[in-house]
Amino acid sequence: MIPLAQAPPITFWGVQPGSGEMWVKIVVALVVCLLIMFGLTFLPNAGRKAVVWGFTFAGGLFYVLLWIVPTPINRGPSDLPRPGEEFGFWLQDALPHIVNSANILTAFLLGLGIYSLLRVHLGRIAKRQPDREFSAILLVCMVVMAGFGYADWIMRRFGEGREKLELMQNWTPVQYAFDLMFDGLLQQMDAAMFSMIAFFILSAAYRAFRIRSVESTVLMASALILMLSLLGALVALWNGGVDAMAVALNLPNASVDLKEAHFLNNFKLNEVANWVRSFLQVPALRALEFGVGLGALAMGLRLWLGLEKGGISA
Amino acid sequence: MQWLDTGWFGIVITLVMVTFILSNIYRADKGKKELFIRRIPGLNAIDDAIGRATEMGRPVIMVPGIGSLNAVSVQALNVFAHVTKTAAQFSTPIKLCVADAAVYTVAQEVIRDVYQKQGMIERYDVDSVRFVSDRQFAFAAGVSGTILREKAAATFLLGEFFAESLIFAETANSVGAIQVAGSTQTSQTPFFIAACDYVLIGDEFYAASAYLSRVPVLVGSLVGQDWCKLLIATGILLGFATNSLERSQETSVGRVPLAVAAPEKWTAMTEETKSVFEAAEDEIPLDKPRLRKRNETSVFRLFNPLVREADLRVERPQKPPAPPAATGGAQ
Known part of the structure; x- marks a missing residue:
């Protein structure tokens, strides 16, 4: 946890954590987003294109301004902008929030990626296509890795005696299993794949x-x-x-x-x-x-x- | 105001180049004369590669690299849209393997749109666009496996590739696929040249959509890029001349980092302050005149402005002290 004295200062983009204002803003944002999503379903294709372009333009404009407007230098946590610096301060404060929004969107998209994997491989198993056993292995590995990874994260973050888990002798079977799957298998397979490049270089160089x-x-x-x-x-x-x-x-x-x-x-x-x-x-x-x-x-x-x-x- | 000047010249040059590109887009959009684009063999080979796949009854595999959703992957998808359009006309199966969830979503829409616009939506296979993995070598293994299992007749490797580029290219070569490749990563281009049949080098990758579609806006943008290249070439020649002239002249003032110009001040600084003033330089008189160094020419200073200690010292009004925090609030 960050000590209160070191917590980032409240700016235009933030509110006091735990305050009533924060909850009101969260609820309002949620309602507005749901309304926008609902409204978008009624838009014709041409209208959707305009919405996409609008978001693209707004996002691009932010980064263009960030690039053109000089960044305030040597800014302290309790500094107020001098005349002319207000916009630079505002842009600098907004940056982490814009980046976070993009990261949240990406996290949602990862769900779609997982859906694609499930559809392709479950479909292959259901249709009894050739090599379906590899699809089954992939799906089992995905579920087991996610399960142990999540369990390990919860134990290290919220579990009793979480500090002790830093030392290997205090590990539980969950940590051992996760370590075996991640460092013991996945990383090694990555390295094996990487090492194959040496042989490919040889054959490609011979032809070239x-x-x-x-x-x-x-x-x-x-x-x-x-x-x-x-x-x-x-x-x-x-x-x-x-x-x-x-x-x-x-x-x-x-x-x-x-x-x-x-x-x-x-x-x-x-x-x-x-x-x-x-x-x-x-x-x-x-x-x-x-x-x-x-x-x-x-x-x-x-x-x-x-x-x-x-x-x-x- | 005491802003730190971080290179106005770079910004001005970029804005001039933006003007070149936009003005040529406008010119091409309004003009009636078709602008010339030189022949690019890699792009001419696209139709041949699809034709071969059609004759052999084997799929075309497309990979937009492992980058996230950005200009490079969008450009790759533009080319893949063209490939898919041709493949759809001949009912040639396609597979598009992606490593990024955002690219996957966009790719799915693009490919479905192409089939829909061709009036062949029934030929669209939802599994033709696949999210394989977002781990580099897991993706490499997955795509290589697909190329081997499907015995691809043609592969299109366009986008951001890194160490996995040669794995794809050599695997496709081993099944006898025609390969058209192009990467914005200059370090991977030699691998593609060594292993692929046709390679889009450098900005040929970005010229692809203009070349394939001949849409005036895209062609105009390409001409604008050529104007920018002329500007850069002129700048290089002028810079070469002025730099040579200046470096043959002697100077009696040396520009040195703060740590050398004022060592006592530098040693008194904390590590945090040092990191701020690291870029600060000062001018000190030299014992005897000497030839200018590389970083003492005006061309160097255009892109690396001189920052003095005084420029970095900023006094701002302070916020009033915050009232005591409410009890029970989370941190």
């Missing part, structure tokens, strides 16, 4: 590096340089060879021992690899990121202003 075109040859050559530059012994051998060549050619400043600057230094393996990274890879990635960022900006603008035509909005 087959020299079939100019592009794949360039890809192969640059990958080879970068991979070889990570092998210390090979780099030492290659670079030593370059130094020896500089001495043999009698270049200015050439020396095997001092390794001073000379033109052939540019052909040392680590230098070539660094050049490929800094002058080819990084600019290309930045250019891609510019493009992606601009695409996201244009897409966001179209969605925000209701200009998106086709696909979802068609």
